[in-house]
Amino acid sequence: xxxxxxxxxxxxxxRVVTNAEVAKRLGVEPEWIESRTGIRERRYVSDGExxxxxxxxxxxxxxxxxxxxxxxxxxxxxxxxxxxxxxxSTACVIARTLVMTTAPAFDIxxxxxxxxxxxxxxxxxxxxxxxxxxxxxxADALSKNLNFDDPVTSPLFGDxxxxxxxxADDGAEPMRFSLGADGAGGEQVFIAAGGNRQPSSPETLxxxxxxxxxxxxxxxxxxxRTMTSLGAEMGAGGFDLLIAHQANRRILVDxxxxxxxxxxxxxxxxxxxxxxxxxxxxxxxCEAWESGxxxxxxxxxxxxxxxxxxxxxxxxxxxxxxxxxxxxxxxDAGAEAHTGAPAELLPVGT
Numbered sequence: 001x002x003x004x005x006x007x008x009x010x011x012x013x014x015r016v017v018t019n020a021e022v023a024k025r026l027g028v029e030p031e032w033i034e035s036r037t038g039i040r041e042r043r044y045v046s047d048g049e050x051x052x053x054x055x056x057x058x059x060x061x062x063x064x065x066x067x068x069x070x071x072x073x074x075x076x077x078x079x080x081x082x083x084x085x086x087x088x089s090t091a092c093v094i095a096r097t098l099v100m101t102t103a104p105a106f107d108i109x110x111x112x113x114x115x116x117x118x119x120x121x122x123x124x125x126x127x128x129x130x131x132x133x134x135x136x137x138x139a140d141a142l143s144k145n146l147n148f149d150d151p152v153t154s155p156l157f158g159d160x161x162x163x164x165x166x167x168a169d170d171g172a173e174p175m176r177f178s179l180g181a182d183g184a185g186g187e188q189v190f191i192a193a194g195g196n197r198q199p200s201s202p203e204t205l206x207x208x209x210x211x212x213x214x215x216x217x218x219x220x221x222x223x224x225r226t227m228t229s230l231g232a233e234m235g236a237g238g239f240d241l242l243i244a245h246q247a248n249r250r251i252l253v254d255x256x257x258x259x260x261x262x263x264x265x266x267x268x269x270x271x272x273x274x275x276x277x278x279x280x281x282x283x284x285x286c287e288a289w290e291s292g293x294x295x296x297x298x299x300x301x302x303x304x305x306x307x308x309x310x311x312x313x314x315x316x317x318x319x320x321x322x323x324x325x326x327x328x329x330x331x332d333a334g335a336e337a338h339t340g341a342p343a344e345l346l347p348v349g350t
Contacts, residue, residue: 138279160283281302292323
């Protein structure tokens with residue numbers, strides 16, 4: 001799978017939700033949240049914003065930076081566990097708004113591993129269906145699936161999206177991937193209702209069964225164990241920067257310690273965004289590039305772990321030149337892309 005990254009983008013909502021706001025509802029101190037998670041604030045979608053509007057904004061930025069039009073894209077793959085609809089897929093919704101009428105488009109549900117899974121699938125499609133350019137998006141708006149009175153989950157999650165345009169490139173070093181899953185982990189972090197097994201009803205809504213339920217201690221142990229093993233496998237030849245799923249700062253610190261990796265080689269932005277699920281890795285990649293931490297030739301190690309359980313690792317030889325200014329991404333590590341007018345998304349069912 002010889003592919004390279006042609007363009008990258010991100011989008012986060014404007015609405016900032018601080019620990020003070022979350023802590024007031026839970027009856028705890030803001031410092032209690034930060035000490036246990038490393039999170040100081042997160043972003044929530046507002047009215048008219050959604051997984052698809054975030055994904056669309058990130059996709060447009062990636063396309064602009066790649067110097068390509070939607071007509072150049074041969075396939076759209078979206079990693080999300082908070083899709084716009086049961087169907088059509090979020091990928092189809094985004095493709096429709098981009099006026100893409102023939103390219104295949106579909107979602108991948110792998111929770112927080114969604115972007116790595118999608119990147120692996122997208123890379124393989126450049127060969128199997130001859131799609132020279134593939135648009136890969138990781139997007140989630142899990143604030144819509146939170147029980148705000150739950151002290152385990154309500155401080156953790158935020159909303160966002162990241163996108164990458166990848167292209168077939170015979171001169172590129174092959175991307176390496178390792179993917180896996182253990183369905184037994186589905187008992188540890190899940191949303192119970194809303195599917196065929198337990199359809200939506202007034203009762204499921206009243207019982208908060210559409211909200212994320214997580215057994216934090218077991219998820220923490222499994223995440224550290226799995227990502228450490230995956231990092232030892234994928235990063236054995238060395239790497240320049242580690243970007244892991246931003247679930248909890250302590251998970252990232254413990255993984256780095258187990259891998260004997262200095263924290264200076266680990267990208268962290270969980271303090272500003274919280275856990276954005278499938279969006280966390282592409283948003284972090286985009287920020288690392290915008291801030292000048294990635295230069296051509298760097299080896300980038302991606303590690304993800306999510307509900308299912310699912311996990312994924314990737315080793316990428318970075319190829320994009322450093323950004324040159326506002327037109328190519330800000331050099332401010334805290335720079336952000338916004339969603340723009342939510343009305344840009346074409347409605348479904350009207």
